[in-house]
Amino acid sequence: MKNKLSTLLLAGVATLTMFSCVDNDNLNENNGDNDALVSFGVNDVQTRAIAVSGRTLTRGAINPYLSSEDLAPQKLDVKGADAEKLCIIETTVEGVNPVQADAQTRANVIKNITENFSASGHRGTTEANITTKPEWFYNEPTLSNGKLVTPRKWSWAIPHARFYAVFPQVKNEYTKIKLSPETYEGSPYIEFEDETDVTNQKDLMTACSGHVHYSVQGTAPRTDLDFRHALTAIKFAVGQNLSINKTISKVEIRNALSKGKYTLSDKFDGTGAKWENLSDAKTFKLEGLAVSTNQNPNAVLTGNDGDNYTFYMIPQELTGKNITVYVEFTDGSKIESTLKGSWLAGTTKTYKLSEKNSTWEYTLETTNPANVAYNQDKSNDYLVTSYRNAPDGTKQPVKWKAVGFEEYDRATDSWTNLGTNKPTWLTAMSKENGEGGANAESGRATITKADLKDRLTEYNKVLQTATEKGAAGNYYNLSNTNGGDAIQNTANSYLISAPGYYRIPLVYGNAVKGGTTNESSYKTAHTGTDILSNFKDHLGNDITTPYINVQNASNPATQASIVWMDQQALVDGLSVTNNGDKSFVNFHVSAANIKNGNAVIAVKSADGTIMWSWHLWFDHSDALSTIESTNHDGNKFKFTKNILGYTLYKWQATSYESARAARMKIEQELGNGEKKTAYITITQTPYAERIYSTTFYQFGRKDAFPGVDVDKLYGGTIVKNAGDDMSIKNSIQNPEKFYTGDVSWANNYNQYNLWSMETTVVKDPTNALVKTIYDPCPVGFHMPPYNAFTGVTTTGENVVFQPGKINALGNWDQGYHFYTKDASSPSTVYFPAIGSRRYNDGELFGVGGKGIYWNGIADGIRTGRCFTIEENDVRPLMEITRAAGGCVRPVAAQ
Known part of the structure; x- marks a missing residue:
């Protein structure tokens, strides 16, 4: 600050x-x-x-x-994109950000x-x-x-x-x-x-x-x-009715002198103070912006966190000094304007991006208050500056008034016109009209405090009261859209949202797609030391068919068991129907015991060897609904609403899950032709107090591990430190074992394409990731590509101790509510710091303080690509050892 x-x-x-009086003995003098x-x-x-x-x-x-000449406005030409349409209007007021x-x-x-x-x-x-x-x-x-x-x-x-x-x-x-x-x-x-x-x-x-x-x-x-x-304040704003539709990402002042000697006045009235010996031209930057040119008319540019940034510059001559303003947009286009005149101490200049044919005698600017917390009923000040420049250069106030209200609709990513009515949660705006003036008028919003209520009981009740699926002897087929007999689409993880009798076909991962063999999920034409050309079964043999009991016809799976559960009695009545390519594992989920949670089940041969296993995720049916998010390069990815295996143990929250926003439209009562309008946006952040976990995964494995300690597991357990003994055969036969260390991973589980079949190099930038049978994601989803997370920072790069470059709404909330595009839209996706399992001993680590989210791309024979998150450390392009246990947030298949 x-x-x-x-x-x-x-x-x-x-x-x-x-x-004040004190004893002389108490003083040094x-x-x-x-x-x-x-x-x-x-x-x-x-x-x-x-x-x-x-x-x-x-x-x-x-x-x-x-x-009066010092305060006279100027119109400045621009160079660059749309230069024929645009100009910059410079206005000057006496005082530094006067209110x-x-x-x-x-x-x-x-x-x-x-x-x-x-x-x-x-x-x-x-x-x-x-x-x-x-x-x-x-x-x-x-x-x-x-x-x-x-x-x-x-x-x-x-x-x-x-x-x-x-x-x-x-x-x-x-x-x-x-x-x-x-x-x-x-x-x-x-x-x-x-x-x-x-x-x-x-x-x-x-x-x-x-x-x-x-x-x-x-x-x-x-x-x-x-x-x-002693300095000059510089602000930037966007004008009204701009014909371009762009988002400003950065503003710079270039070639301005950065060093100088300021001699203080020796008089009470300040006369005689002066700047001299100015030197060292530099570029001054305001980054991390996301200001839409058509959604924020007449708004002063602000950072993602709501701070209203002002440049404080050394007063200096501008004319002939090649000092320029540079503006960059998110589409890569840019404009530049050479400044004229001078910066004077104790004044504020505003440079407003405007249309050349716009009238610029009238000025209307607004500054939004910071986001309001759920348990507060007052916002900070919002500001309105409204005036016109008289012919003699003086600033004459222009009255303004509110003309309507709008509320943000997250579902449509648009604003709903409410006419003169406010949304119910926005009780009042203390200032809905003003007299205007060159000095800003201020007001505050009154907001309804949001109550917290127990959400977990009602959350689980949705599962318990859902219509039961299947029946005893007539199991519901989870690979079939309607539960029928045909095997349509398979995976290593299945979402269950109702009680019932279920069955899963004995198929390797996603080896059946659209009702036919999906050979590209377990075979590739690529070869090499670090390429797995033919994926292996539990014995280390090449897989030649999608069907487990066809692959192992001489020693098929005949029994099933629970590997672990993180809620009590989620699954019972396991059995196996052995019938070649129509073999299934069957189980029951009771209405009395279903709740948000996870289970891992496995099928075994007659001698008890595990041949394959599946993750069962019990959550609402919309857990796999998607949130579209745009990365730094403009590519769009649809992430699941919930992280894979997300499980609640306690939940108190506001009634709204994403920030709610409303805005007041104001209008000047006078104007040259069309009256100027602007918006004041009030945003209230959500709050949730949750105790929760997700399942964790080691890079390249399909096997889910619990996000809670072993003493909180039911019906089975895990070995959280199974030693440095990783191999494909061991991982399939022992889904309960968390293999630690490093050497065996580099020697036996080093392939680049375990989660992305056609990947042949590290850091593969492809967005067209081909899902494999070792992918842990449910049907219709796969692991995120290499650059899927780069939209979490304004630069697309890793950010450490630079909060202005974190592309998120609000402050750290044991995670961040990242914008799905940028700050021009309030839509967010929450990535919690859910923790991980350590690579060297399998212990839970960093819960509430750090999160690790795997990509599907290898970074080396020992490491995988991932996105890591801490309060002051957000890295969308990170790598960690494959043996670490990280989260998975699936991406919808294109």
Whole structure:
């Protein structure tokens, strides 16, 4: 967050002079007199001027040296995409991000600041011989209430002084704001270097007390520090009715000077302060944007987290200096405009992308409040700035009013017009009309707090009361759409959403597709050391048929058992029907015991050797409904609503699962032709308190492992550390064994195509992934391709400690609600930090703090590609050892 004194002083400020008496013995300086302590009245010149002037800020109220030409608007040409249609309109207002003070604020103008600043003191026996060096004190930390951290007393023998102050506090560890040396003679100066990342920039304010005389011994003289802005604020906005339909992803100011020397004024009124010795042209960036040019008319550009970023730039000449504004869109197109005129200290410039034929005398801008938590009933301030430029350059207020409300519909990804009605959860908008002015008017939304209710009981009740499928002796075939006899589509995992009598055909994974043999799921023409050309069965033999009891006709599967369950008695009555290519494993799911959970069952030969196993997932029928998500390259993938094997043990939540949003449309009451309109969007985040788990998978295996400890399993168990003994044969015969280590994986389970049949290289970028019989996903789904997750960051790359580049709504919530496209649409998909199983011992690890989501692509003979998530570490292109247990979020087959 930016360090801004202006936000701390906020309202107009009256003089605050602090008085205090302490024993001389408590001070480092003992003058032998009962002298008063040095303290300051801390004021913000800008806020005080706004409070006094109200809506119409008279030119020069803050800076008397500004001319009408300094505040005159400009139209700037652009180069690049759609240059023939577009221009940039530059407007300038006095003050740095000025906000109007309302009547209550103007009546109560004193506000405590909350951060320290630096102060230096010069003194002398007369005004004329006040020292030119800070011999009294130098760069002393000063509290927000005007008291020095290390108290200093006035001296009756040396009663004349001058004080200088700098905000933010100058600290040795931050090298980009340096105060002139203690030995320097003259008005102090700041060596300033501007941050190129806008999110890290600092506002700079300074003050000088002028001459102060300690004239009454024991009574501190009034000592005011009137802070003034030393930098220029730069904002960017999109205009109204733009004909282009694009999304802005990045804004840059290029070739602007980043370093300079700022000499403080030695006068109370701030005159004489100056910038000089400017150097080091650099590019200043605001990244991580997702601002639609046609969904956000007249809106100031903001980051994904709702922060309203402002560039703080060193004042400098622009004309002829080749300083440009650069705007980039998500489709790769870009525009650039050369700036003219100058940046002046203590002013705010807005560069608005506009149509060339648009009228630009009228300005209407809105700033949305931050997202509101589910348990809050008030938003932060939203802002509206509405004015027009008179011929003489002054800003004249333009009244505005609300003309309607809309609510976001997640199902259609569109806004529903509600007319003049608000949605039921949006109780009120404190400001639905305003008088306008160059200084923003503010309001707040009142929102209904969302109650939490027990959702798990009703969630499981849906399963328990669903219509039973099949009957004793007439089992429902899970590979058939209607449960009939024909074997249509098979997989290693089946979703069950109702009680009943079920059967699964004894088929290797997805080896039957559309009712016919799917040979491409277990054979490929590719060969090589790291290619499995013909997939193997439980004995290590080449698979030649989809049917387990045809492949093993001489020693077929004749019995079945439960490997493990994470809820009690989910499955009972297992048996095997042995009939060649019409063999099935049969089981019963009772209405009394069905609930959200998982089970793994296996079929065995007569001697008890496991020949194959399946994952049974008990969840709602819509668990496999899809959420379309766009990756960084624009490719669309349909992820399952729930992560494979998702199981709830506790669930309290709001009635809405995704953020709910409404927006108020406002309109200026005057206009040149068409009146300007803009939107204020209010977003309330969801909340859920869940205890849950998912199944975990080792890279290339079909076998599901529980997301809970072994002492919470029923009807079986797992061996969470089965040693470094991985092979295809062992993995099939022992679905309960979590093989650890590294060597056996590299030697025996090293193939590139275990989950993607036609992959022959590591980091295969294909989106056309061919599902294999070792794929753990249900029918109609397969493992995510290599780059399926790159949309989780704004760059498509791994992001560490760069929150502005995480493409998510809201803050960390034991995971992130990632945008399915970008911040221009509130649609999200939640990826929890569900944890994993460690590769070296099979123990659960990182639950609630880290998540691992497998891709279907190998990264090496020891590693697989994956997406990992932590609060400050989001990596869509990561690799980890194959022996680790990660989650699977299936992708719908194209």
